Amino acid sequence: MGKAKIKIDKNLFERIKKYAGIAGYSSPEEFITHCLEKEVAKLDEAESEEEIKKKLQGLGYIS
Amino acid sequence: MKRRQFLELTFLTSLTLASNPPFIYGRGKRETPLKVLILGLDGLDPNLVSRFIKKGSLPHFQRLISQGGFSVLGTSIPPQSPVAWANFITGMDPSGHGIFDFMHRDPSNYLPVFSGTLSEEPKKKISLGEWVLPLSRGQIKLLRQGKAFWQILEEHDIPSVISRMPSNYPPAQTKQRSLSGMGTPDIMGSYGIFNYYTTESGEINPDIGGGRIHQVYVIGHQVEASLPGPVNPFRRDRPEATLDFKVYLDPVYPVAKIVIGHEEFILKEKEWSGWRRVEFPLIPGKSVRGICQFYLKEIRPHFKLYISPVHIDPANPVLPICTPADYSRELVAHLGLFHTKGLPADTSALDNNVLNEAEFLHQDNGFLEENLAMLDFELQRFHSGLLFFYLSSTDQRQHMFWRFLDENHPAYDSQLARQFGQEIENIYIQMDQLIARIEKYLDKKTVLIIMSDHGFNPFIRGFNLNTWLFETGYHKLRNPWVQDKGSLFEYTDWSRTKAYGLGLNGLYINLKGRESQGIVNPGSEYEHLVRELANRLEAIVDPLTGKKPIYKAYITREIYKGPYLNQAPDIILGFNWGYRISWSSPLGKFPSEVLEFNRQKWSGDHMGAAELIPGILIANRKIVHPAPSLTDVTATIFDLFGLQIPLEMKGRPVLKIS
């Protein structure tokens, strides 16, 4: 899988590094990836719920 | 079922599903002494039939009733079509067939799910880069339980044809000819999503139900756009498959050519295309075919093009819509293409002003004509057994045109009323003419039954069940200041919530052990809460009208005892005349007012208490039972064929055989 670089505030990165160790992640990258995946999944879910509504709305009884 | 799975719905699974369920040739062949012809006219209201007969508008109904009989027909609780027709199909109540509403909820996540159909994606898949290849088949299951009456007739070798029966998608396994009806999705896996392309930016509204509005531009007398199709399950990111199309406009004349896939056709302004085939590519060698109608609403000053929901192509069905597998193809060979989506009339397009009343009627008349041609075709070869034929236009017209029957309806418009005030009567007259049309097929041994699943009443005031639950403290929100924002219980605090409303008549208790975050203990706490809620709901008074919005709050455990009771709402709301659940409560929203006016074009409905909106039963034989109900008609079928009524069925025969 390809990798992409992103820029992050240095202070924030220091904090991430600290908590990654405490939370048992093997590296700050792993910690960041995990957090972002969780957030993206939430957004995916929100989108899914929107689609659920759309598909039911065709019935006419609800809006 | 997980959220994601629900989202992709029935369609996805089909792509890896064999095109149709397997079947064995050899339907019922017995010559029966009586033939039974049943016309299912959805929502045909006994009060209106009586009124129009008195007026002299329905001479054929009148003659038929004088020869045979007429009765109100007890409907289901709740009186929703999928529930009512399932009562008729199985001869059982909802706790016997498991359909309690158009939509149920998944207790693991409180999200709505289709009540009649479950789709499961293939379990085994492999990923190859951006692609996903299924290694096993997906499944589409009919969730309605119990045997359909035609399956039992088949066991006795009695032939039957079941056309467009609601609550029968995918069609129950049988060798008999059957075509699925209400509940059959469009190709997106939804209840119907139209597409509308416009250059008028004022029409762009991303938040409409049942359709999508796209902004387009005319550049060099051309419009380029794309038609969204089903989700592509072969791609990892699951994008929607799309089909690009071009519209060429003449610089002066109001005429345009549409080029989409292999289709190319010319439309003048305000012309409909008829059915056109579209094919959505998924992966090389695999595509999904559907059919849709185009309507060129306007060319200048603004370009406006409506495309109907994409129906499953009956000549090449991607989902199982009939039995035997080649039945829909046979019909296409004789009759040409026809609609396959359940409830084809595009009420969403009318409600959202994409189609006007005349355009809506034009489209629905076309669907009705397709059905009548199909009925003619089946009647010509109807020599024995049973023929059931269902029509939805009666229901759909009443939903959309009831506002013109009553000057006090919030959506009444005097100008439109002058033009369309007769439309409900007109559809009843069309049904009257249908009786004349089929008369030539009726011989002495034919028993004709005309039935409806429920009646109709105005929808003037909407009741926000979830708002009421919130205001009375049974439902808690994490951040009440955004009460009227969000949907699908987005802000609900389940750890403090005792009850929630979902679906069109359902109230559920947040029950421990059943709901994933349930807090109400089964047993006495549950019993007391249900009783308390039912009493309080029935006591609500609309301050504006002084009427009680809820005529009856049925405690499900008290009225039903069957094996599927555990799937039922805990309370089923039976609304009073003129009332219904609000527009947004069924999907877990909390509008600010408990009661609100309905100003939509969708202005007639049937979510009331069963006692208030019965259906109708008309037959060319005497009706001997004083208060028949839907399940009695099922029992009558067995009686007419001299068969024993199955033990699990609740009904009694209602017709006199002479």
Added chain:
Amino acid sequence: MSIVNLWLKTFLDILFFPCRSFSPWIALIFISFLTGLFLLAVYKVFSNQQKIKIAKNRIKAHLLELRLFSDDLVISLQAQGQLFFWNLKYFLQVLRPLVIMVIPLSFLLSHLNLWFAWEPMPPGERMIVKIKLKEGVNLQNFNISLESTEGYEVETPPLRIEAEKEINWRIKALKSGKFEMPFWFDNQKITKEIIIGSNSWQRLSPVRPASGLIRELLNPGERPLSDSLIEEIVISYPSRRLNFFGLKIHWLIAYFFLSIITGLILKRPLKVEI
């Protein structure tokens, strides 16, 4: 070109005349049989039968050699060399009849396409008629009209598509039969043949082209247009597929298959080495 087309058209009209009231399969089997015979005849006349026979025998012999001496590398390699050589000789021998066949076959195929590739539009149905103009013609100044006749009704005004250099009309078929479509521009009249009918099998000409060798070869149904502004007039007839036990197949597949079968069956009785 026109003479060849006229000759072939007349020939096929006469040949298919008795078959017209039957399924197109009858005519297709008939013409495939004749094609098979024709191919054998061309083979026999324009190839050196003796040399073909020798080449084929040598190929067989070297194949046998390969099998018998498969464990001997030298003999195997020699045999493979010989196989390649005799295959080449065989190919050169058959090249001449093949080249000779290509020309009449191309004409025949484009004519057969008129008979088997399209279906006439039944009365009541709609289709598009297109005029394609040559590059450089200004569409907006090109005033052309199409008249309705008793066979069809013109339902739309002309639709001018600059990007495609086309003018389109939608017509509705009214009555079965063969009709002339009159197009008028600059007081001139040009015509295009149109055939309307249901369940009928007959020669259809979807395209009337401007004159030109390739255009006329590919669209031999009508005399080419003499006007220099119009590239072609096209009618969008529906495609025809032959029904083979429920399977819809293109006529070319059936035609080639049947012709080859005929050739293979008759090569021995007619003593043709292919």
